[in-house]
Amino acid sequence: MTVDFPWEPPLAGTEAEHLLGALDRLRTTFRYKADDLGAAGLGARLGVSALTLGGLLKHLAAVEDYYSTTKLRGLPIGEPWESLGWKGDNDWEFASAADDHPETLYSLWDGAVDRARARVAAALATGDLGQPIHAAAGDGTHASLRRLLCDLLEEYGRHTGHADLLREAVDGRTGEDPPAGWRPKSGSYRLP
DSSP states (O other), X not given: OOSSOTTOOOSSOOHHHHHHHHHHHHHHHHHHHHOSOOHHHHHOOOTTOOOOHHHHXXXXXXXXXXXXXXXXXXOOOOTTHHHHTOOSOHHHHHHHGGGSOHHHHHHHHHHHHHHHHHHHHHHHHHSOTTSEEEEEOTTSOEEEHHHHHHHHHXXXXXXXXXXXXXXXXXXXXXXXXXXXXXOOSSTTOOOO
């Protein structure tokens, strides 16, 4: 990790540092793809798909909070979701984003990432990646924190690919990762 690329995971570190580093690199790449757009850019669609960058921002914000509250500790998702009317239906996040101001969408995602980072750090302060979390299979076997992070990585991998295509269609922005020295222009996202 360098000042020019603070989102890069360590070249040699612990398993937790690598998982969290890979997750933060995907988060940052996703945020780069969604950054600095108005309502039209965040609402742009490709072909017949209803997927938008705004919908992805809101969906991944809800995923961050849901994973780091309900799945991690069995707690309700909490605010701001309860006030927004979130019921756990992914279609709601994607569809309702069209009614949200761009700064609201950036704020939802930026805040959710901050909260999730803090909750995972607190969990790691009291145990390792193998610690059981609240989420469990039908037979009562609890998932581990490692599994939760791997599932979150998968979620970001899928949706960062969607964001690549959507952003390129909006204004031609391409690239695997943000360029050296990139900083977000919208919202309050804190780089890792």
